[in-house]
Amino acid sequence: MSSLLQGIQTRALECVAEKFVVDFAKTSGVTRELWHSQQSKAYYQRLSGEFIGRSQLQKWAMDEVLLETPEFTLAILGQLCQRVAKKHRAMAIVYDSVCAMSAASARVNNEARETRQLFTQVQQQLAQRVAKLEAQFNGTDLTHLGIVHCEQVFARWQAGHYASFSPAGRCYVALQELYWGAFGDALRFGSTLQATELVEQARALAIRQLAQDVNASTRTRHYYYEWLMFPSTAAMMESKEALAWLGDDCDSEQQPVSFATTQTHQGVSLGMPRICSAMRLGSAMVDEVFN
Structure with missing residues (x-):
């Protein structure tokens, strides 16, 4: 297991790239959303250096005005959406963000004609990209x-790919992989019955794997800190920051289990059961992520 941990980086998670582009759109320009924690912000900044390029970021940082312009944001978004x-x-979320950015920019700025044209161009490109992806769903067996x-995601979990996270953190990471990928597409574009069946499959696998990770039955109860404890590895701090970033938008009241799992630097949410089994923990987290 230890040799496997050394070769797997949190950035290798498939959901990281998808969420990063969405966050770039949300945290840029006049529609900027603030981070809920320094851990989330720190991890996002490191991702920026990798996905955009440290040397390029340093160059742009020389001109803070440039970093605030719609032209900058749209240019980088265009690259990120391609690569x-x-x-x-x-x-779809990036498209909505660009539309909101365009409306907000028009209200607060006296936009040049070139800027308005650029917004229109990027919106059209994103709309075409979204439509093309949706067209691919037609005639596809989404279920x-x-x-x-x-099955692929939970096989990775079982193989130790998420082992640098806490047991509950592994469950959250696995569900985020599903949320941002083909599983999430199947939930949103399939029938209600199909979506229900898929969620129940994820629930059963999450409960089973959580129990295996703590070497207990699915109904054996443990104190919450056993579910939230990270293994002592060289990757522990990065894993904590990555988990905080993945769950940055969790609400302590609406998603208490996910909040307690990801925001370990804060106090445990009141809705997080102090003693819980794999069945209770996994089922609650599945509901919080997919409902």
């Missing part, structure tokens, strides 16, 4: 894609 984000969910994706 980094591949899935429908991310593209089969969702099942295969689900």
Whole structure:
């Protein structure tokens, strides 16, 4: 297991690239959303250096005015959407963010004609990309894609790919992989019955793997800190920051289990059960992520 941990970086998670592009759109320009923690911000900044390029960021940082312009944001978004984000969910959210950015920019700035044209161009490109991805769903067995994706993700968990996280953190990471990928597409574009079946499959696998990770039955109860404890590895701090970033938008009241799992630097949410089994923990987290 230790040799496997050394070869797997949190950035290798498929959901990281998708969420990063969405966060870049949300945290740029006049529609900027603030981070809920320094851990989330720190991890995002390191991702920026990798996905955009440290030397390029340093060059742009010399001109703070440039960093605030719509032209800068749109130019980088265009590159990221071509190179980094591949899935429908991310593209659809980025499209909505650009539309909001365009409306907000028009209200607060006296935009040049070139800027308005650039917004229109990027919106059209994103709309075409989203439509193309949606067209690919036609005639596709979404349930089969969702099942295969689900099995792949939980096979990685079982093989130790998420072992640098806490047991509960591994569950959250696995569910985020599903949320941003083909499994999530199947939930949103399939029938209600298909979506229910897929969620129940994920629930059963999450509960089973959580129990295996703590070498207990699915109904054996443990104090919450056993579920939230990170293994002592060289990757522990990065894993904590990555988990905080992945769950940065978790609400302590609406998603208490996910909040307690990801925001370990804060106090445990009141809705997090102090003693819980794999069945209770996994089932609650599945509901919080997919409902």
